[in-house]
Amino acid sequence: MTAKNLPFEQSEYDMRMVRVRNAMSEKSLDAIIISDPSNMAWLTGYDGWSFYVHQCVVLPMQGNPLCFVRAQDRNGAIRTVWMPDDDCHGYDEKLVQNLPQHPMQELAAVMHERGIAAGRIGVEMDNYWYSAQAHVELVNGLHSATLVDATGLVNWQRAIKSTTEISYMKIAGQIVTRMHSRIRDLIEPGLPKNEMVAEIYHSGCLGIDGHGGDYPAIVPLLPSGSDASAPHLTWNDDPFKSGESTFFEIAGCYKRYHCPTSRTIFLGTPPRRFLDVEKAVVEGIDAGLEQARAGNQCQEIAHAFCSILEKRTGIKKESRCGYPVGISYPPDWGERTMSLRPGDETILQVGMTFHFIPAVWQDDWGMEITESFVITEHGAETLADVPRALFVKP
């Protein structure tokens, strides 16, 4: 076997399998096909930028998971998963992007060979990485099985983080703290935005104290002025301008674990409404974090923030105020389970980690001041340490 250098002890992977199998039992599943790379990595350690072709992990109720990747990626699987090489299957290269041939045809055959092709088999119906065609192929190929929607089943098991996971997220928090400090130092009117992004990446990859930075699941988002009403614009080579604000939505990342944190910077003298909203947002974050206690519900954090925002500024927030974070691959660093929004009654528990993003996007401007936090025995603990304010550079 190739030397491996996994980010977690075997006992932690074992515990994760137990959690997933308990959830599978509740749904009377005999196996689950996991297409989400974040779920694959969390369960087996599999790591690599190979999710642009079909791949998955199959976990039956007994025995090891099967890591099913393209032939070319089998060496990557062998190097990164905790299972022995026999549990890494590389499918025929001819099946890569070569319709009507499809990798799921070979997966069905392999599952038959391994005796895990019958019964109730979960699939992640609403996951990016499980295409409509993949489902058609598996329905055809696994004719003695019933495919059952198991979207989010594994994601939910990721919600409560281990001590090691939290330690990685705290390193990510230190990385993003340094990234924001670099941004504040460098920003000035006339600096092209792409040059700022060069520095953001540089700082994020350097990491901190010998802990190298990994790639965040989302690229830096930094719209300025009225473009800041559009949360997901990336960047171009226009310069920052005096009289405009820019929000920086970025994350530190360490061993695939994320700490997203956003801040907004105003170049020049901010108008009254900016300062008013800043004050309300900061007060609302305090109120939200106060509610981020084990035993409370997700929605209580949102209620606390939104009521202060509305009372102080008249702004009604329509979008959610946050989501869980942890291990992730593109395109999203959120876990896609809970949301910090009205109606989400999930009970908060110690070890859960969230990106609290009570952003304000108006028609011609926007402000993001956000915090990632972990719920401890004593309430919320933030993971980064960036001054919680609208930063003004006159």
Add this chain to the structure above:
Amino acid sequence: MTAKNLPFEQSEYDMRMVRVRNAMSEKSLDAIIISDPSNMAWLTGYDGWSFYVHQCVVLPMQGNPLCFVRAQDRNGAIRTVWMPDDDCHGYDEKLVQNLPQHPMQELAAVMHERGIAAGRIGVEMDNYWYSAQAHVELVNGLHSATLVDATGLVNWQRAIKSTTEISYMKIAGQIVTRMHSRIRDLIEPGLPKNEMVAEIYHSGCLGIDGHGGDYPAIVPLLPSGSDASAPHLTWNDDPFKSGESTFFEIAGCYKRYHCPTSRTIFLGTPPRRFLDVEKAVVEGIDAGLEQARAGNQCQEIAHAFCSILEKRTGIKKESRCGYPVGISYPPDWGERTMSLRPGDETILQVGMTFHFIPAVWQDDWGMEITESFVITEHGAETLADVPRALFVKP
């Protein structure tokens, strides 16, 4: 309307619609639902990191496309698409990651309202961004329509690039040329890989001659030593070592257009087999590029390369030797249509652009020397200008 700054003239978008509609006609489609962000951007200009939630463009046979995004992203759509604001629909935030509620339910309603919910409607069945559940929702919601597989329909229309597209790819080529030069300057035993990645990103984002760099659809891949047998490993904070080779698979990116180019660097004195393979690969690339002429078939490039590789080294290449490139969003910079591999009889045409990646991955090492090129009237023209060799740093 908000000021727009689109990367192409309206006439180019118009021409693209004509191409797509011609292809739709051949399949007797009344409309097509386009979920792939690269296809969405190519057709409408839509740009933003919002593909982690459901979104799409709907193109009927007559009239403007509809850009269907999350409410929060409507401002981004308004800023980046060529259509008027009325053709940008923002769906209810409550539908975001909140199953069993699903954005495709609202899409079906909107298509009914716009009178484009009947007939034969194409969907991208095997696209990441069209999940199995999205399909279930549309089958239910578009009860008077027949959903037809149209995977790749738009991708195929992207194959032949315009003059402007090629000019962007040439800028991307200059960017990746500079990135490789930076790598060659900096690499040395002891340098942690994440620090090298910091410099790669820095250089890529800086761009060239005032053309700011954009984010490539794939992060830098740089496995070393025996890990180079695994093409899709990313990086960690281990140092480069003497006596090991590393390949750098990276791309320059400009306005979402890519020029991928890989090179391999050996620190120390390379063993004989490296030099033998290098010689064969370089000779094979020459032979492949010689075949990259309008009128030839995709497979002829692969045949030319593979036969030289096998004759000189005994290595039989199993995986494909390349794929088309151009505009792209994560997770892939390939276009997922043609492949440079045996059996692909697609006729090469002037204006097609490929990443020719005749990589050699063996069980305990790997070598990548690659070229992106455009097919011109006079044969293949490479887009970057990096010395085509195994780079050795003693």
